[in-house]
Amino acid sequence: xxxxxxxxxxxxxxxxxxxxxxxxxxxxxxxxxxxxxxxxxxxxxxxxxxxxxxxxxxxxxxxxxxxxxxxxxxxxxxxxxxxxxxxxxxxxxxxxxxxxxxxxxxxxxxxxxxxxxxxxxxxxxxxxxxxxxxxxxxxxxxxxxxxxxxxxxxxxxxxxxxxxxxxxxxxxxxxxxxxxxxxxxxxxxxxxxxxxxxxxxxxxxxxxxxxxxxxxxxxxxxxxxxxxxxxxxxxx
Amino acid sequence: xxxxxxxxxxxxxxxxxxxxxxxxxxxxxxxxxxxxxxxxxxxxxxxxxxxxxxxxxxxxxxxxxxxxxxxxxxxxxxxxxxxxxxxxxxxxxxxxxxxxxxxxxxxxxxxxxxxxxxxxxxxxxxxxxxxxxxxxxxxxxxxxxxxxxxxxxxxxxxxxxxxxxxxxxxxxxxxxxxxxxxxxxxxxxxxxxxxxxxxxxxxxxxxxxxxxxxxxxxxxxxxxxxxxxxxxxxxx
Numbered sequence: 001x002x003x004x005x006x007x008x009x010x011x012x013x014x015x016x017x018x019x020x021x022x023x024x025x026x027x028x029x030x031x032x033x034x035x036x037x038x039x040x041x042x043x044x045x046x047x048x049x050x051x052x053x054x055x056x057x058x059x060x061x062x063x064x065x066x067x068x069x070x071x072x073x074x075x076x077x078x079x080x081x082x083x084x085x086x087x088x089x090x091x092x093x094x095x096x097x098x099x100x101x102x103x104x105x106x107x108x109x110x111x112x113x114x115x116x117x118x119x120x121x122x123x124x125x126x127x128x129x130x131x132x133x134x135x136x137x138x139x140x141x142x143x144x145x146x147x148x149x150x151x152x153x154x155x156x157x158x159x160x161x162x163x164x165x166x167x168x169x170x171x172x173x174x175x176x177x178x179x180x181x182x183x184x185x186x187x188x189x190x191x192x193x194x195x196x197x198x199x200x201x202x203x204x205x206x207x208x209x210x211x212x213x214x215x216x217x218x219x220x221x222x223x224x225x226x227x228x229x230x231x232x233x234x235x236x
Numbered sequence: 237x238x239x240x241x242x243x244x245x246x247x248x249x250x251x252x253x254x255x256x257x258x259x260x261x262x263x264x265x266x267x268x269x270x271x272x273x274x275x276x277x278x279x280x281x282x283x284x285x286x287x288x289x290x291x292x293x294x295x296x297x298x299x300x301x302x303x304x305x306x307x308x309x310x311x312x313x314x315x316x317x318x319x320x321x322x323x324x325x326x327x328x329x330x331x332x333x334x335x336x337x338x339x340x341x342x343x344x345x346x347x348x349x350x351x352x353x354x355x356x357x358x359x360x361x362x363x364x365x366x367x368x369x370x371x372x373x374x375x376x377x378x379x380x381x382x383x384x385x386x387x388x389x390x391x392x393x394x395x396x397x398x399x400x401x402x403x404x405x406x407x408x409x410x411x412x413x414x415x416x417x418x419x420x421x422x423x424x425x426x427x428x429x430x431x432x433x434x435x436x437x438x439x440x441x442x443x444x445x446x447x448x449x450x451x452x453x454x455x456x457x458x459x460x461x462x463x464x465x466x467x468x469x470x471x472x
Contacts, residue, residue, distance in 0.1 A: 013464065014338070014384050015381070015421075015422055016460075041379070042378060056378050060378075088283065088284035088347040089286070128295060129344075
């Protein structure tokens, strides 16, 4: 009979034994060594029935197909742009994947210049981590104004919250427009004082993401910072 | 004359007091501080990130690159000339080899993980302190790791085997000294670093390895506690 060696939602370090016996199955962030399941990184244990996985607490963004990210133009090619996507790899946006039709001899800097930030979508990732992105889709555009901050990409699900509850609460409290890229880059636009509050809130979420009762703590934090009451509808 | 009592009054199998902390360098992806007696090591991890020039890239696997540096006024002797020297290059190489068995960079082809080890204060055992700090910093950076590695030096001072030599023991003048830095992979007990300076009998070497394994299991616990402490719930 299998035996669990750790409790759910505890923090484990690489090489820690999580379970014994063949009843449990290793998932993401774990591996099997003979009859034991071992953590393969620093993370939060998540036990789901027979599956044991660890949710990583740190690490660079790993590009995945379908992710909407915020990227920075770092170079311009003959027929596209090179983007920094806050990962170990850069991405390429081809002119074919730009929003409108671009003529062959057009000046590409007119569309996206070096150092511009864009919201874009990953359409392809190869085994060698070559990344292709596209601007075709709703909400994909060049970012003008506002400020960019970099957050830990592993905390993005907590920044967004269940069904977008956390980010909409911050938007409601600060009246800023906020876009969170899956790669951890966040774009904020609003009045300067309110933008600072958003930055502080996101830093707080990053630090306390693994501690339960996050939404309530962020709510009180935002109420204190903005001096106004927030009504949130519970998202189930 | 035999070595009956250690210069600082420790037991023969006792390490110097150890302090460990992670997340000490804000701009790094992962960082750690490891202090053993008067020897202090900082390790900073950057990456996985792109590697240039291109011929250094490995399309099948990620690369680990270590740097070891003693700061100019870190030692008790003469000022250390800044920059890499023959000794630093060798230690960087053995550190890399000590860490390679535990990390898994198969998911990051063509990229590099850089580990910078800086020693602001030294009192012997720097490569061991550096390896301990690097192992923690890699875990803190969220690099996929099978295990963690702890390291300590075992020595023979005159006729006694001692754990964790300090400089006064390393330069003991009333008899011969042998110094063996050993790194042990914590879960499996495998040895990933074994060097020897001085002469030692076969039996003594066997005993030394046993002593190292015991000392390393203690260090390993301190390393893991430090990693977990970063994410501890703070009671406000």
